[in-house]
Amino acid sequence: MNGQLEQNLYRHYWDDGLLDLFAGVGVLGIGFFWIFDVVVGAAILPALLVPLWAPFREKITEPRMGLVEFSGQREQRTKKFLVNVFLAGTGTFLLAVLLYFYVRANSLPADVTLVAGLPACLLGVLATFGAILTGAHRFFIYGAWMIIAGIIGALAGAGPGVPMVLGGAAITFCAVVLLTRFIRRYPAAPGNT
16 A cells, blocks of 8 residues: 555544544543542543444444555554553653652642643643544644643642543534534445444
């Protein structure tokens, strides 16, 4: 397959809005769990959503667009990128833990209200990585929105759940628009639903 053709196909592979929907619902749900202090729900929700991805894609997208298999080189680049994102995320987490213990050990004043925006900001960074991985530039907008929601929520004294609900709601709304447009534009082939 031609490299440019595969690049374009890979970018459009994500145009159905399903990734957006799963991300939006996940962030929205985690935010609500956080607001209602059901921390275990916030931890479990992503694990419940991940296995649903393939069946939804199989039921909604593949009957309309077919099944796409990318080159081994593309798959390797994707795996390498995901490993690098994991390492960057782990490094960021470790840095935050070290900073926490440093501030605590040295009795430095820390504005705890600003920490409430950190989860939304980190999800904004994750959305930016998603934009780079998929080539779907709207994830840059999602990332910026999550970071802005995190900062505004923290400055307003809201807990971490409020910025996540605001960000998740916006992403979910965009996802529903994209998915609806995709389903209308590409009707399923007869016998493929």
